[in-house]
Every structure is written in C-alpha cells, then in structure tokens.
Amino acid sequence: MTTLSLLPVWAIDVIGSALMIVGSSLCLRLSYQILAHDQEDPLATYLFWFCGALFAFAVSRAMGHLVRHLLVLGGHPDWWQGLSPISGSINTLTFVFIAAVTLFFQRIQTIIDRMARDREKIERTSRELLDLNRALESTVFERTRMEMALRFAHDIRNPAVIIGGLVRRMAQEVDRMPAADGERLAGVREQAKRLEEMVARFESVRTDAPGAFGPLDLSGLAEECATLLTPEAAEKGVAITQSLSPALLLFLGNARLMKIAIMHLIRNSIEACRSGQAIRIVTALTERGVGLRIEDNGPGIPPERLSRILTDSAQIDRRGTGLGLSYVKQIIEGHKGELTIRSQPGAGTTVEVTLPTHLGVLRERELSPPASGG
Numbered sequence: 001m002t003t004l005s006l007l008p009v010w011a012i013d014v015i016g017s018a019l020m021i022v023g024s025s026l027c028l029r030l031s032y033q034i035l036a037h038d039q040e041d042p043l044a045t046y047l048f049w050f051c052g053a054l055f056a057f058a059v060s061r062a063m064g065h066l067v068r069h070l071l072v073l074g075g076h077p078d079w080w081q082g083l084s085p086i087s088g089s090i091n092t093l094t095f096v097f098i099a100a101v102t103l104f105f106q107r108i109q110t111i112i113d114r115m116a117r118d119r120e121k122i123e124r125t126s127r128e129l130l131d132l133n134r135a136l137e138s139t140v141f142e143r144t145r146m147e148m149a150l151r152f153a154h155d156i157r158n159p160a161v162i163i164g165g166l167v168r169r170m171a172q173e174v175d176r177m178p179a180a181d182g183e184r185l186a187g188v189r190e191q192a193k194r195l196e197e198m199v200a201r202f203e204s205v206r207t208d209a210p211g212a213f214g215p216l217d218l219s220g221l222a223e224e225c226a227t228l229l230t231p232e233a234a235e236k237g238v239a240i241t242q243s244l245s246p247a248l249l250l251f252l253g254n255a256r257l258m259k260i261a262i263m264h265l266i267r268n269s270i271e272a273c274r275s276g277q278a279i280r281i282v283t284a285l286t287e288r289g290v291g292l293r294i295e296d297n298g299p300g301i302p303p304e305r306l307s308r309i310l311t312d313s314a315q316i317d318r319r320g321t322g323l324g325l326s327y328v329k330q331i332i333e334g335h336k337g338e339l340t341i342r343s344q345p346g347a348g349t350t351v352e353v354t355l356p357t358h359l360g361v362l363r364e365r366e367l368s369p370p371a372s373g374g
Helices: 007-037 042-073 077-171 179-206 218-236 255-272 325-334 358-367
Strands: 214-217 239-243 250-253 278-286 289-296 338-344 348-355
Touching: 007 042, 042 077, 077 179, 077 255, 214 218, 214 255, 218 239, 218 255, 218 278, 218 289, 250 255, 250 289, 255 278, 255 289, 255 325, 255 348, 325 338
Parallel strands: 239 278
Antiparallel strands: 214 250, 278 289, 289 348, 338 348
C-alpha cells in the first residue's frame, strides 16, 4: 500500500529526470553548435564543457533514481543501500567537475582579457611609433632643407653684399658717366638687389617652416599628457600627482613631437612602478629655461643600464615595452633642450627635461647680427 501511494511521486521523479536529460542534451547540442561556429572562443568552449558536465549529471542522477525505484518495486531496497554511495559519488564528482571547469575558464578569461589589453597597448604603441617616425622624417627633412638653404645663403651672401656695395658706390658717380653706362649700372644694381633679396629669403627658411615649431606652454603639455595617462596608471595601481607652475612656461617647439616625448617618459615610469607606488610631475622656470621633472619611487635603474640608456638605440625603455629613450632624447635635443636621468636602485628615478624659453630664443634672434645690406 505504501508502494502504491508513492507511485505519483516516483512518476514525477522519473518524468523530471527524463526532462533533465532532454534539456541538458539540448543545451549540449546548442553549445556544440556555438563552439563549431568559433572554436577559438573561450566562452563557447566553457559553455560546451559546462553543458557536457550538466548532461553527465542528469544522466547519472536519472540512472540512480531509476535503479532505486526498480529495486524498491522489486522488493530489494537493501540493495540500494550498497549502490547509493556509488551513485552519490558520481554526482559529487560531476559537481566537482562543473566547479573546476568554471574556475578554470574564469582564470583563462582573466588571462585572455589581460592579453587583449596588452595587445591594445602594443597597437597603440605601434601607432605612436609610426606617428613618431613620420614626425621624425618630417623634422629631418625640414632640418636638411634649412641647413642646405642656410649654407647656400652663407656661400653667396658675401659676394652678393660686396657686389651690391660696389654698385651703390658707382651709382653715386652716375652723373659723371655716359648715359649708356648709367643705364647698364642701373640694371646691374637691380640684379644685385634681387640677389640680396634671394639670400634673405633663404635665410628666412628657418622661421617659415610650415607648422614645424611654435610657442608652446610646457605646463599645459605636461598636464594634458598626465591626464591622458592617468587611467592607465590607475589600472595598474600607480598614482600620478602634478605640481605645475602657475605661470606660463613658453618655449618654441613642435606640439606633436613634444607630446609623444612627454607621454613616453610618463609611460616609462608607469611601466617601471608597481601597484601602490607613485609618480610626481613638476614644471618650473629654471635658470637654464623651462623645466619638466618626472619623479617616481619605483625600483630604479641599475648603474650599468643607466650609463647607456640614453645612447643605446637598441635599449627600448626601462621595461622594454615603449619608445626608445634615445629617440626621446633626439626630440628634446631637436628643441635645443637637454634630457637627464638620475636613478638609484630601490630609490626611484628622476627624469628632467630642460628647454630654452621662448623669450630666450627671441633674445638670441635679436642679438644675432642681421644680414648686411652693403
């Protein structure tokens, strides 16, 4: 009578077990289709293994319950007492497998996300290197053009000035010359004037370089670069603080090149620091010009590397993941500036950039002797 009263419960159990098998098999089939569509997708792989473990659990549970019901109906409930631990162990192993797969793929997903972020950094660095190469090529071209123009102007300036001076002297005596000689002298004088104007145009090439250099504020550039890199530093647990001069720190420079140089100096400090360490960015007016100082309390640089870090083009940076500091030095020196690095292992690193002020460059131009007009 007790057995008959439990038949509805057993029926529900059997039907539920069958539905579990059908549902888990459908999930397993769907996850396999997703995995077959993209076999490199880690989430699809995880779903396939998870659904496989779920299907195994459904089959194990259904078989255990079915055997128990058959043994009870057959009058051998005591046999189930011996088989019950085996069925429970299989179910336990299935749950352990599901948990292990979940934890494993969680770790794999973390590694994949980190690899994706590193790939983005590599792509961003590659784009910056490409932009830098283009900018350096443009700078080299402009420098070569200016040097050729100035050399040419220097070679012809003195003869042109001498000819112009002699012709003007002779022009003072034009009243005592025949009319024909006066006309010829006027023509020579006109051509000498054109030659002097040509020399002046060549000498003005330095200031007429298209979009190359202009007045820039060092504090503004440093603040902009630090703001752009603050999220990257925060992600690594590195704090960036700024102590910027309230006054304008003007110098003549190429904004794109200087941004690239400053960002790579800051990024080098970020890459060198560990979580909990800090970077301090300072700008100030110094006796030698406008100054930028980037300090960090990272691990520092060994003396053997510090001695060649600014000269070895093969040395990429302090951690091997960014722009070569030798190229950053070329950018700074291309702006008539100076780059110095001080570091002690375990005590951090200080990078200093000094650039001539905009007023200093103007003063140099005012003091430089103008081209003589004869």
